[in-house]
Amino acid sequence: MTSNPKYNISVDIGGTFTDVVVQDTRSATLWTAKTPSTPADLAAGFMDGVRQGMRQAGVASSEVLRLFHGTTIATNAVIERRPANIGLLTTAGFKYVLEIGRHDIPRGNNIYGWIKPERPVPPSRIFEVSERLDRAGEVLTPLDEDGCRAAARALRDMRVEAVAVCFLYSYANDSHERRAAEILREELDGVPVSLSCEVLPQFREFERTVATALNAYVMPRVGRYLSSLESASHREGIRAPLFIMKSNGGVTSADLAARQAIHTVLSGPVAGVMGANRAAADAAHPNFVSLDVGGTSADICLVRGGQPEMTVERSIGGLPLQLPMLDITTIGAGGGSIARLSSTGALVVGPDSAGADPGPACYALGGSAPTVTDARLVLGHLPPHLLGGEIRLDADLARAAIRNSIAEPLGLSVEDSASGIIEIADNNMAGAMRAVSIGRGLDPRDFALVAFGGAGPLHACALASLLGMETVIVPPTPGVLSTYGLLFTDLRNDYVRTRLHTGAPSVSDVSSTYRRLEREAAEWLARESVPEPSREITRSADLRYQHQGWEITVDVPSGAVTRATLDDMISNFHRLHERLYTYNLPHQTVELVNLRVTATGRLPRAAVRPDSHSPAASTREVGREASSSQTRKAMFPASAGWQDTPIHHRQDLLPSMTLTGPAIIEQRDTTTLLAPGCAASVDTRHNLIIRSEPLVKIPSPAM
Numbered sequence: 001m002t003s004n005p006k007y008n009i010s011v012d013i014g015g016t017f018t019d020v021v022v023q024d025t026r027s028a029t030l031w032t033a034k035t036p037s038t039p040a041d042l043a044a045g046f047m048d049g050v051r052q053g054m055r056q057a058g059v060a061s062s063e064v065l066r067l068f069h070g071t072t073i074a075t076n077a078v079i080e081r082r083p084a085n086i087g088l089l090t091t092a093g094f095k096y097v098l099e100i101g102r103h104d105i106p107r108g109n110n111i112y113g114w115i116k117p118e119r120p121v122p123p124s125r126i127f128e129v130s131e132r133l134d135r136a137g138e139v140l141t142p143l144d145e146d147g148c149r150a151a152a153r154a155l156r157d158m159r160v161e162a163v164a165v166c167f168l169y170s171y172a173n174d175s176h177e178r179r180a181a182e183i184l185r186e187e188l189d190g191v192p193v194s195l196s197c198e199v200l201p202q203f204r205e206f207e208r209t210v211a212t213a214l215n216a217y218v219m220p221r222v223g224r225y226l227s228s229l230e231s232a233s234h235r236e237g238i239r240a241p242l243f244i245m246k247s248n249g250g251v252t253s254a255d256l257a258a259r260q261a262i263h264t265v266l267s268g269p270v271a272g273v274m275g276a277n278r279a280a281a282d283a284a285h286p287n288f289v290s291l292d293v294g295g296t297s298a299d300i301c302l303v304r305g306g307q308p309e310m311t312v313e314r315s316i317g318g319l320p321l322q323l324p325m326l327d328i329t330t331i332g333a334g335g336g337s338i339a340r341l342s343s344t345g346a347l348v349v350g351p352d353s354a355g356a357d358p359g360p361a362c363y364a365l366g367g368s369a370p371t372v373t374d375a376r377l378v379l380g381h382l383p384p385h386l387l388g389g390e391i392r393l394d395a396d397l398a399r400a401a402i403r404n405s406i407a408e409p410l411g412l413s414v415e416d417s418a419s420g421i422i423e424i425a426d427n428n429m430a431g432a433m434r435a436v437s438i439g440r441g442l443d444p445r446d447f448a449l450v451a452f453g454g455a456g457p458l459h460a461c462a463l464a465s466l467l468g469m470e471t472v473i474v475p476p477t478p479g480v481l482s483t484y485g486l487l488f489t490d491l492r493n494d495y496v497r498t499r500l501h502t503g504a505p506s507v508s509d510v511s512s513t514y515r516r517l518e519r520e521a522a523e524w525l526a527r528e529s530v531p532e533p534s535r536e537i538t539r540s541a542d543l544r545y546q547h548q549g550w551e552i553t554v555d556v557p558s559g560a561v562t563r564a565t566l567d568d569m570i571s572n573f574h575r576l577h578e579r580l581y582t583y584n585l586p587h588q589t590v591e592l593v594n595l596r597v598t599a600t601g602r603l604p605r606a607a608v609r610p611d612s613h614s615p616a617a618s619t620r621e622v623g624r625e626a627s628s629s630q631t632r633k634a635m636f637p638a639s640a641g642w643q644d645t646p647i648h649h650r651q652d653l654l655p656s657m658t659l660t661g662p663a664i665i666e667q668r669d670t671t672t673l674l675a676p677g678c679a680a681s682v683d684t685r686h687n688l689i690i691r692s693e694p695l696v697k698i699p700s701p702a703m
Contacts, residue, residue, distance in 0.1 A: 005240065007059050008605075010068035010486035011046055012271055013037055014294045017356070017454060018045045019480040019669070020053035023487050025065060028606040031057040032480045034387055034669050037356045042073070043228040047236060061237030066603075068486035070245040070271035073225050074218040074264045078317040081118050084162075086216045087155040088121045089148065089180055090209070091168040092128040097209050099123060106318070117318030120210075120217040125158060127151035129167075129180065135500075137173030148180050152187035162192040164216035166209045171201035171498050192219040192259075199262065200322060202594050203498040207322045214319065215262040222261035226254045243491075245271045247325035249308060250492020250600065253528060262323065265316055268482065269299040269328045273308050275485025276450040279475035281306060282685040285448040288473070289433055291463065292482060293456040295336040295373075296353040298429050300329045302436045302447070309436075312542075313550065324494045324596075329436055333428045335373040335455040336360055339402070339421045341409055347417075349424040361401035362393040370405050372425050372455070374398035375418035380634030380645070381458060381664065381673055388668045415635055423637060426459055430466040437467075441582065444469055452478035457672035461661070462637065464692035465675070472690035476650075479669025491601035493524050501592040502546060504566070511561040513595050514539060521599035530601030542594035543573040545585055551593050552576055566592075626657045636662055636676055643676075650688075657682045 008023045020033040033053040038045035046069070054061070077084070090097065098119045105114050129148050132141035155163060163184055170177045174197035181193045194216035200208050230242055244257035247266035257264055269292065276290035286306040292299040302309050309327035313320070332351020336359065339349045349372065354360050358367035360374050376382045377398045385392050399414050407417040437444040448471040451460035460472045475481050495517040499509060518537050525535045539558060542551035554572045557565065570590050578584040626648055634645040643662055650667035658681045659665070661674035665688065672688060674680055680690045 005063050005065040007057065007063050008066045008068065008487055009050055009053060009059075009064055009240075010070075010271075010483045011049055012070040012268055012480070012483040012486065013042055013045060013072065014268065014296070014454075014482075017295065017479075018049040019483040020049040021477075021480055021483040021487065022053040022057040022059060023606060024057070025604070025606045030477070030484070032477050032483075032669060034479060036391070039355065039357055042225065043232050046229055047232045050233070050236070050238075062239070064238050064240040067233060067238065067240050067242045068245070068251060068489070069229070069242060070268040070482060070486060071222075071225070071264060072268045073222050074261055075266065075268070075316070077218045077221050078120075078214060078265060078319070081120075081317065084120070084217050084220070085125075085158065085160050086121050086162045086164065086213070087125045087127065087158065087160040088164045088166065088209075088213055088216075089127050089129050089151055089184075090166050091132060092130045094168060094205065095123060095126050095128050097166075097205050098126070098213065101206055102320075106315075120213045120319075121164070125155070125160065127154065131167060131176045133167070133169040133173050133176065135169055135172065137169060139173070139176075143176045143179055145179070145183060148183045149187060152184050155184075156188050160188070160191060161220040162194060162216040163188065164194040164196075164209075164212045166196040166205075166212045168205065170195075170197045171203060171208070174201070192216065192223065194219060199260065200496070201498070202322070202496050203500070204322070207320050210319050211262060211321055211323060214316075214321065215260065218261040218265075219258065222264065223258040226258050230254060243489075245486060245489065246492065247323060248310070248492055248494055248598075249274060249326055249489070251486070251489045251603075252491060252493060256493075262321070265321065265323075266314075266325050266328055269301075269330060270326050271485045271489070272299060272452065272482035273301045273303070273326055273328065273485070274488055275475070275481035275483075276301075276452060277303060277306060277308065278485065278488050279452075279473060279481065279685075279687060280448065280450050283448075283473050283683060283687045283689065285450075285471065285473060287446060288448040288450050289437065289444065289469075290450045290452070291429070291433070291456050291460065292453040293429070293451075293459060294334050294453045295455070296332070296334045296355060297330050297351075298333040298432065298453075298456075300331075300429070300432050300436055301326060302440075302442070310553070312553070324598075327436075329432050331428060331432045333372075333425050333432075334453075335371065335376075335458075337372050337425060338369045339371065339375070339406055339424075340369070341406065345409075347406065347410070347420055347424060349421055350428065360398070362395065362398040363391065364394045364397055368401055368404075370398070370401040370421065372421060374401055375421040376458060378402060378414060378418040379422070379636075380632050380642070382671055383632075383647075383666055419635065419637055422462075426462045426466065429459060430463055433463065433467055440580075448473055450475070452481040452670075454479045454670050457665075457670050459673075461673060461675035461678050461690060461692055464690070470692060472692055474672050474688040474690065476686040477667075477669055478672075479667075487605060490603050491525075491528055491530060491599075493521065493599045495520050495597045495599070496594050498594050499592065503589055503591075505592045507561055507563055507566065510566065510592070510595065514556075514561060514597065517595065517597035521597050525599055525601050528601055534602040534604075536600040536602065538598045538600070540596040540598070541569055541592060542596070543570065544591050544593060545577075546589040546591050548591075552580065553596070624657060626653055626659045628663075632664065634662065634664065653682045653686075653688070655682050655684050655686065 130144035243251040272292035311327040337350035360371040539556040661678040665672040
């Protein structure tokens with residue numbers, strides 16, 4: 001048994017495939033593996049992928065240094081609303097906070113037909129407890145411990161799986177919530193307890209109760225899942241710590257992830273953005289839009305200056321979730337998205353997906369509904385197999401599915417129907433990309449497109465043309481980039497307190513609150529055994545104009561808090577407000593709402609060499625047009641029928657080589673479609689850089 005482990009393994013489980021990357025932390029060499037996901041037992045698929053990756057790399061269990069994982073367990077639980085028997089304790093008089101919610105209707109919904117999303121806990125399992133604090137945290141009514149114990153026993157009789165506790169103004173004084181938790185743990189042995197003072201200690205009762213209840217809602221599932229992963233890895237002889245991706249772009253220990261399960265709600269998609277950020281940095285494009293297209297969904301994020309956009313105003317499953325997370329837009333558009341005719345006879349693609357079971361019709365696993373993957377196969381964009389031959393694709397089944405469900409009812413050819421499926425999927429994704437760019441006052445032409453996932457590179461050229469984006473970056477291993485991104489994350493945890501000040505904030509109050517938050521952050525870093533040189537603690541604050549409903553987060557420098565510090569903070573708020581909304585109100589009173597601290601523990605990582613993804617380039621091969629003796633008939637939008645299209649193998653493309661579309665670039669984890677009119681070259685990091693011709697050229701405004 002080796003006493004010096006040196007390999008990191010990262011695993012990302014998608015709706016269709018499980019991706020694995022093994023990294024030698026000394027040489028930075030990478031090995032990748034891709035296996036079908038196992039929805040019935042995700043832990044089994046996790047370990048199948050780990051074993052396959054270890055075999056490819058020749059790694060023994062004792063040589064594994066760290067395990068990283070991005071998971072969709074929490075996301076799926078919230079969206080699908082699977083039955084969960086949880087309870088909630090709240091302050092007397094506030095039983096119906098969840099039911100009342102907000103009096104607004106989401107944009108895009110019919111005012112007469114919109115139905116409130118199902119709440120994670122019904123009123124029948126919400127118990128009121130006599131206790132009361134004022135807004136400053138002073139006790140007005142002591143906690144009724146007998147009433148709390150009676151509620152706990154009633155919940156025990158209901159056999160609840162978890163309990164949430166959300167008392168009024170507990171963000172100002174958490175003593176009542178923590179005492180209630182002690183009583184609950186005494187009466188409900190082993191039942192997880194979710195406290196609002198730990199999950200989201202800030203004002204707005206509805207949003208805070210939602211976050212706390214959702215955390216309780218997903219805690220049992222996430223806890224069981226992570227426990228099964230750790231047990232399975234231990235049985236395999238792996239003693240490496242397991243780190244879980246969080247929605248804020250960092251990772252945390254499996255133990256903390258189980259207690260703060262709701263913080264993993266965007267775990268999988270966030271890892272993709274981190275990988276795209278690394279690839280874009282290698283290609284010297286710090287401003288980009290990431291496009292991660294898998295079997296079920298397309299995840300889109302805008303990044304400026306190498307910094308992904310963050311938000312605390314996200315909704316998941318129709319419920320607000322005000323936790324710090326990367327601003328990722330997800331739509332139901334992927335390779336497994338099902339094409340169907342609506343009740344009016346219109347062709348619709350997604351959001352339903354065939355997933356991994358039964359999968360697209362061409363998988364020959366029992367699926368009969370036509371999908372985007374079936375359309376790609378019919379048009380010649382895909383090879384007759386995936387994963388290097390592990391998954392055979394049946395073109396006849398794909399044609400039959402499209403013919404029966406789409407072509408014959410519409411009176412179209414199978415090829416025209418397949419083209420229509422692809423174009424609708426492309427436009428669905430383009431609409432989401434416009435929302436994160438044009439919808440925020442940004443020109444997509446100023447950004448590169450980083451395309452990855454199993455299907456992202458197939459859509460990249462079309463999307464770039466639709467949006468006028470001139471540069472597309474396809475990383476060396478796009479199909480497993482989310483997994484690769486996990487290797488470039490750090491430990492991260494966020495802390496927040498509401499300290500509402502109208503007008504000039506109190507220097508002493510701001511200073512003391514930051515000290516308290518920073519003390520909590522330092523204690524967490526110490527518990528995670530992060531050495532002092534690898535620790536970083538940063539500050540920020542949420543501000544708004546008086547009478548505004550929502551806040552903007554601005555950075556705050558470290559060090560002693562002075563009046564000048566607070567004046568600069570307010571000036572920065574004015575500037576940021578103008579950048580985001582094109583105006584500011586310099587004479588309007590500014591309110592300080594929340595103070596935030598972020599703790600980061602830098603994890604050691606290997607510096608990736610230019611040749612870590614593939615063999616080194618031979619000097620006699622570079623600087624020439626890539627050639628291929630292999631072709632396949634393929635059909636492209638707006639093209640005149642079938643074309644003999646060159647087929648290239650990604651591992652044969654060396655730095656400085658160029659390609660001209662149409663062309664198809666195949667590799668084990670994905671296929672890249674180089675449309676007619678596009679040209680590509682390979683950079684020193686083995687990224688494929690595609691130059692796209694915009695579909696409609698829009699003249700730049702005159703200066």
